[in-house]
Each structure stands twice: as structure tokens, then as C-alpha cells.
Amino acid sequence: MKGIKKHTHADREKIIRKLVPLIRKKFGDNLVALAACCSYARNEDTDYSDLELTAFVKTMPENQPQGGLAKLYDGMLVELMWMTKETYLKTTLDINENWHFSGSDRLEPIINEKFIAELSNYRAPDMKKKCFDHAVGIFAEVQEAVTKVLNAVDQENREGMPILFFYMVIEMLKLLSFLNQVPYVTASRIIAQAKDFRIRPKSFGKLLEMAINGGYHDLTALRQVTVAVFEEFETIFDDLGLSLYDDDYDPNTPVHEMRQLK
Numbered sequence: 707m708k709g710i711k712k713h714t715h716a717d718r719e720k721i722i723r724k725l726v727p728l729i730r731k732k733f734g735d736n737l738v739a740l741a742a743c744c745s746y747a748r749n750e751d752t753d754y755s756d757l758e759l760t761a762f763v764k765t766m767p768e769n770q771p772q773g774g775l776a777k778l779y780d781g782m783l784v785e786l787m788w789m790t791k792e793t794y795l796k797t798t799l800d801i802n803e804n805w806h807f808s809g810s811d812r813l814e815p816i817i818n819e820k821f822i823a824e825l826s827n828y829r830a831p832d833m834k835k836k837c838f839d840h841a842v843g844i845f846a847e848v849q850e851a852v853t854k855v856l857n858a859v860d861q862e863n864r865e866g867m868p869i870l871f872f873y874m875v876i877e878m879l880k881l882l883s884f885l886n887q888v889p890y891v892t893a894s895r896i897i898a899q900a901k902d903f904r905i906r907p908k909s910f911g912k913l914l915e916m917a918i919n920g921g922y923h924d925l926t927a928l929r930q931v932t933v934a935v936f937e938e939f940e941t942i943f944d945d946l947g948l949s950l951y952d953d954d955y956d957p958n959t960p961v962h963e964m965r966q967l968k
Contacts, residue, residue: 711781712753718746721757721784722816729761730817733788738762739818745892747814754782760813761788762821772797791825799828801836803844806880809889833887838948841884843964844877845943845950851877852936859925859932871922875913878935882906885942907938 722742729740739762745751746758766772772789789797798808809830815822830836851874858867879900883889886903890896897914900906912931916922943950952961 707781709778709781710754713755713780713782714753715746715749715751718751718755718757718782721779722759725759725784725786726816729759729786733761733763736763736765737817738764738791739821740816741813741822742816743811743813747812748891750892756783756785758785759787759816760794761786762791762794762818763788764790766790766793791821794825795828799825800830801833801840803840805830805840806883806889807893810891837884837887838946839962839964841881842943842948842950842962844881844884845939846965848874848877848881848936848939852932855932856929859929862925864923864925867922867925867928871928872917874932875917878910878913878939881939882910885946905942907935907942909934909938 726740730737741747741760741762742758743760744758745755751757766789771793772787774785774787776783776785778784796802797804798811799805801809813822813826851870854870855867855874857863858870863870879890879896882900882903882905885905888899888903890899897918901911901914909931913935916928916931922928940950953959
């Protein structure tokens with residue numbers, strides 16, 4: 707395979723050293739700091755890991771919140787993103803719709819260690835309220851995903867079930883991240899991390915076992931577990947004092963801010 711090769715952490719370190727002067731040349735005086743992120747920054751990169759870098763700049767061109775490029779070099783994906791500090795906080799560390807996958811981002815300083823340290827010590831304000839607001843907002847997506855699975859069960863749609871089932875599980879995993887106010891560290895450990903969450907439906911472990919072992923092919927068992935998990939989610943929201951459902955369908959009455967479709 708020409709496009710996929712094994713690399714070590716030391717290999718990636720060598721590439722970074724060669725990239726630094728090229729990145730300085732690209733941004734000039736506009737460059738504030740540079741950091742490696744994701745698996746390299748956590749020192750968890752393995753044979754086939756990507757190399758991902760983030761450059762922080764003073765200003766961006768008008769109407770461009772961030773920029774980036776990806777290159778397939780010697781069988782490895784090398785990505786460079788650039789943005790201002792304010793954009794990084796807004797898109798990565800502050801609570802937003804993608805925070806469940808981005809909020810744990812770790813930065814390994816390459817240029818301007820003090821600047822990177824300040825970002826690493828940042829804590830999003832009003833985390834609990836914002837996480838719960840997002841949880842209420844995306845519950846509509848969980849509800850929709852569950853109904854699609856139940857429809858497929860009733861129709862005995864085994865061909866369509868794998869995609870519908872895993873879509874439902876992913877939406878539920880997003881929801882659990884917000885309910886527990888904890889982002890996922892990496893895709894390969896999402897299920898393991900979710901199993902340890904303090905707030906989760908009692909039956910959610912059974913659903914995860916179906917995902918791991920392919921048990922969703924048993925449509926009767928799948929219906930039972932899916933309904934149980936959904937009802938247990940409802941109870942969790944009730945216990946937290948969070949309202950999920952609307953009293954009417956009138957578009958002239960208020961709607962939760964996280965359910966305003968854009």
C-alpha cells in the first residue's frame with residue numbers, strides 16, 4: 707500500500723521539525739503559536755496515526771474563521787489548521803455542538819509554550835448549564851434515531867438496520883457526553899469511556915454489548931432494549947429537572963434555543 711505506511715512517534719517528531727520553518731515562512735509575523743494536537747500530543751500515536759497541527763495567528767482574512775490543509779505524505783495524513791485564539795476557544799473548548807468530540811483536545815507546544823499553556827488551562831464558563839442545554843437540544847435527534855430503529859424493527863428491515871442502529875447509538879453517546887459534562891478523548895475509547903459515566907441509562911450497557919457483539923440482529927431483544935434505554939433517558943432528564951417535550955406544535959410559541967433549526 708503506497709498510501710498507508712507505519713510511522714513512529716519519532717518519525718512524526720522529525721516531520722514537525724522540518725515543518726516549523728515552513729510554517730513560519732507561510733504565516734510570517736502573523737504567527738502567534740504552533741502546537742501538535744490529538745494522539746501525538748497525548749503521546750498515544752500508533753503505527754497508522756495522523757499528524758495534526760494547529761497554528762494560532764493574530765488575524766484571519768475577512769469572513770474566514772479558520773483555514774487548513776491536508777497532505778498525504780509518505781503514507782501518512784498530515785493536517786495543519788490555523789485560526790485565532792478566539793476561534794479556537796469558540797470551536798473547540800467552549801461548549802458547542804461538537805464539544806463532545808473536541809473539548810478534550812490536548813495541545814503539545816511547539817512555538818510559544820506560554821501561549822499554549824494558557825489555552826490548555828482554559829475552562830469553559832457556565833459548563834453545566836450549557837451542557838444541559840445542548841443535551842435537551844440533541845434529545846430531539848435521539849428521539850428521531852430511536853423511531854427509525856423501531857420502524858425498522860416493525861418492518862423487519864434487517865438490511866437497513868446496521869446503519870440505523872449505529873446512528874442511534876452515536877446520537878445517544880453524544881447525549882451522554884453532555885449529560886456528564888465530559889468530552890470523549892478519542893474515537894477508539896468512546897464506548898469504554900461511556901461505560902464509566904456516572905449518568906447513564908441502566909440498560910445502556912446492554913445496548914453497547916449489542917453494538918460490540920452484533921446482537922442488534924435479534925429484533926425482539928433490540929426493541930426491548932431500545933425502548934428501555936429511551937425511557938430511562940426520560941427519567942434522567944426528569945430527575946435533573948430538564949424539560950424535554952413541548953406543550954404544542956404552534957411555531958409562534960417559544961422553542962428551546964437549541965432546537966432552533968438553522
